[in-house]
Amino acid sequence: MTLSLTYECRPDSNFPLSKREVMFMAELLLKSLxxxxxxxxxxxxxxxxxAEINQDFLGCVGPxxxxxxxxSETPDLAxxxxxxxxxxxxxxxxxETRLYAQAPEEHMIRLLAHALLHLAGYDHGPEMYALTDTAVESVAPIFRQRMVGWQ
Incomplete structure (x- = not known):
């Protein structure tokens, strides 16, 4: 796996994960999915x-x-x-972590799983939602355990 990770904002308490942690999360998610x-x-x-990207590419207003x-619109994963x-x-x-009362890393796992499934060709629906939930359930405990080891 090659993940090109770019931070285009100042690091702050809204995003408490290091690059190493994000890379590990991505590896776990790719394997789980x-x-x-x-x-x-x-x-x-x-x-x-x-919000600017959302407007420019999807015609949607706001963040x-x-x-x-x-x-590719029809990914050929082979x-x-x-x-x-x-x-x-x-x-x-x-x-959203405050709204859903979730830890930032758990919600990020959900968002990344959802996004990765889109990249792999899935559309919204029961199959995608089930795969997302399964990924969160399998990755979050492993990620939390590793985070404790890094502290």
Whole structure:
């Protein structure tokens, strides 16, 4: 797996994860979703930047939590190892963690799983939601255990 990870905002308490932790989370998610070994780009940004991307590319007004830009509309996972790009807003992540009473890392696991499934060709629906839930249930405990080891 090659993950190109870019922070396009100042690190702050809204996003308490290091690059090493994000890389580990991505590896766990790819394995859990059976797309291990695939490459993608992840940009961590703020509401202002994601709102601009949302408007420019999707015609939607305002910020959102995560956007996925698949490399192909019909991914051929057998021949192409690059999935596409994910953009995640730390501001929306922070708001939603308070709203849903979740730890930031658990909500990020959910958002990244959802976004990775979009990159792999899934659309919203029962199958995608079930795969997302399964990924969160399997990855979150492993990630929490590792985080304790890093402290």
């Amino acid at each position: 059976n797309i291990e070994g695939f490459d993608f780009d992840l940009k961590i940004t703020d509401d202002s930047a994601i 959102t939590n995560v956007l996925s830009f698949p490399f 021949t192409n190892k690059y999935l596409g790009e994910i953009v995640l807003s730390v501001d929306t992540l922070a708001r």
